[in-house]
Amino acid sequence: MKVIPGLEGIAVAETDLSLVDGQKGLLLYRGHLVKKLAVSHSFEEVVYLLWMGQLPSEKEREDFQRLLSENRALPEHIYKLIIQISSRADLMTVLRTAISALPLTNDWPPTLEQGAKVLAVIPTMISCWYHQVQGTDIPVIRQDLNHTAHYLYLLKGQEPSEAHVRALNAYLILTAEHGMNASTFAARVVTSTQSDLLSALTAAVGALKGPLHGGAPSEVEEMLDEIRSAESAESWMRARLESGERLMGFGHRVYKTQDPRAQALRQISEELSVEDDWFQLALETEQTALRLLEEYKPGRRLYTNVEFFAAAVLRAVGLPKALYTPTFALSRTAGWCAHIFDQADHNRIIRPQSLYTGTIPQED
Structure with missing residues (x-):
């Protein structure tokens, strides 16, 4: 065996989720140029593409957006948890803890509905922490705004401008997925053990929290x-x-x-x-x-x-620096879930080897 530090250049899965070609400057989601998706589609439409394999019809888009909007409210125990630890924990730590405590079943394989429930509530988690730290009240949850607009509304307490929604929507799409990066690999490793969606996402958030990945x-x-x-x-x-x-x-x-x-x-x-x-x-x-x-x-x-x-x-768009990496996590949750579903569909436990470099005692 040959040791490849960081597994650089090693393929560990086959997938049609995305292509990252660094030599040609090419990034595809399911065969679509991402730079075109970012300027012509909503974040919900691109999440649907990643999870379902094709862009949604008008009805599919409306149904998926409704699924997300109906799951934006924080469960009471999650709200109390965030309030309790917000004064002594950074936001990525709060996200890691709050996501792990969501009331989802340990279904195998993980379901799209579970992914939607997590994706829907992350903006609310972020805004809950933010308003607690600022000493302000979190705005009332609304269902009439899309995912990007509602996130900005939760932070600002007022509807954002179309320009700000468009700019942040493009950012969320462009950072939703990027191949086998550290956090995505962490999510797939956990999923490969047939663990649950929340455990895999918690591992991914923990990886993204590191300054070499998300800062x-x-x-x-x-x-x-x-x-x-x-x-x-x-x-x-x-x-x-x-x-x-x-x-x-x-x-x-x-x-x-x-x-x-x-x-x-x-x-x-x-x-x-x-x-x-x-x-x-x-x-x-x-x-x-x-x-x-x-x-x-x-x-x-x-x-x-x-x-x-x-x-x-x-x-x-008015986001403070403390929200930059958490906002990255908000978008990348779409890609993490897509990889979790993909891993579950073609599962084999991920178990690489290591080379022993210690001493070996002589047998008597």
């Missing part, structure tokens, strides 16, 4: 906050590059060309830049950064990644 957009926002204006972008970034530091939001372990998710969010940013100066700052800073990266690191193929424009979108 980059806040660092991009900090960079843009320090730059402040397009005029100061070049001097700020030159100083950083000359000191040997990275520019956050550029380069990706997988994509060696343009990240298709960044392309889609750039399109949204360009359309909304007339309404929000933050988008304009991001667009101008990106162009300066790409020029300087080619100057300082020629041939390295460092392109804009999704975290760069994710920071622009999340900041523009």
Whole structure:
């Protein structure tokens, strides 16, 4: 056996859920270009695609949206749990705990209805923690708003603008699924033991909680906050590059060309830049950064990644940094559930080997 650290380059499953081609800059969900889905479909429609294998008809979309909207209320014991631990636990810890305590049965295989119930209630969990920390009241649950709009409504207490809904909807779609990443692999490993949906999702949230997986957009926002204006972008970034530091939001372990998710969010940013100066700052800073990266690191193929424009979108719609990774978890729950269903449908327990490097005693 040969040890492959991090399992890099090792395929552990066959799936038609998504294709991540880093050389061609290609991301597909069930055969659909994700950058097109992000600008022309709702988050609910894309979740349906991931879970059911095709985009929904109008009736299927309405039925699925109704299933989600009818399950938005927090069970009383979950509400009390979040209130009790919110003062001493970060939001990802709260999500991990609250999801594990949801009142779902341990069905095998996990069901689509179970996935919908979890996906529906995560925005409410996030907003419950947020309002408890802020000392404000959580708004009354509504069923007449779509998933993205209702999430923003729960945080702000008022209906969001169409521009903000469109921007966040694109972000949620673009981050809903991304192949066999660490959190998705964790979910599939747990599912392969024939454990339940909540156990698999709890493992996934625990993996996403790690800063190497889910924390980059806040660092991009900090960079843009320090730059402040397009005029100061070049001097700020030159100083950083000359000191040997990275520019956050550029380069990706997988994509060696343009990240298709960044392309889609750039399109949204360009359309909304007339309404929000933050988008304009991001667009101008990106162009300066790409020029300087080619100057300082020629041939390295460092392109804009999704975290760069994710920071622009999340900041523009008014989300505080504490909600960035939890919002990522909200969207990625769609992909996690899709992989859990896929693993259950073609199940074989995932049990890799290890090589022993210790001593072996001599037998008498």
